[in-house]
Amino acid sequence: MFPGIFTNTILFSALLAWFAAQVLKVFLHLFLHGKLDLQLLFSSGGFPSSHSATVTALAFGIGKYYGWNSPIFAVAAVFAMIVMYDAAGVRRAAGKQAEVINQLVERLYQGSDPSQERLRELIGHSPLEVFGGALVGVIIGTIV
Known part of the structure; x- marks a missing residue:
């Protein structure tokens, strides 16, 4: 159905970069x-950013294949x-807000059992991540 998808090195490079960052x-x-946490394979946030790895490998692959001055590279770079x-x-701001909201809910319901589920706090990245x-x-883009 999609015969070329399995030989698309740019797509492979982007997916491999995502996987490498998660691992x-x-x-x-x-x-x-000192703890093995396999849930990190499927989580967002943390070092390194898998979002950044994916889009950078994608843009890098497009630049290598189509040229650094091509319009498609410009689109990928802006993306x-x-x-x-x-x-x-x-x-990152949404993650910080979730942290504050979780703290407020905990203070509001001290000792009682709030039905409020905790919000995910680790959803963004620091500039270093x-x-x-x-x-x-x-x-990854260089290797592939």
Whole structure:
């Protein structure tokens, strides 16, 4: 049905960069905390940013294949910038707001059993996490 999808090296590079970033999160957590947490394979947030790794590998692959001055590279580069800005800006702010809301709910319901489910706090990235993800994307993009 989609015969070319399995030979698309640019797509493979982007997916591999995402996977590499997620696996790195697990190994870094194991190294720093001494605990193996496989849930990190499917979580957002943390170092390195898998979002940044994915879009950077995508843009890098397009630049290598179609040329750094091609319109499609420009689209991919702008897309990557928007995703990385969002990860370090909007999503990070939403994570901080979730943290404050969770604290407020805990204080409000001290001792009682609130039916309020905790909000996810780790949904954004620090600039260093975004940079780390972009670096993973460039490395994978260079290798593939």
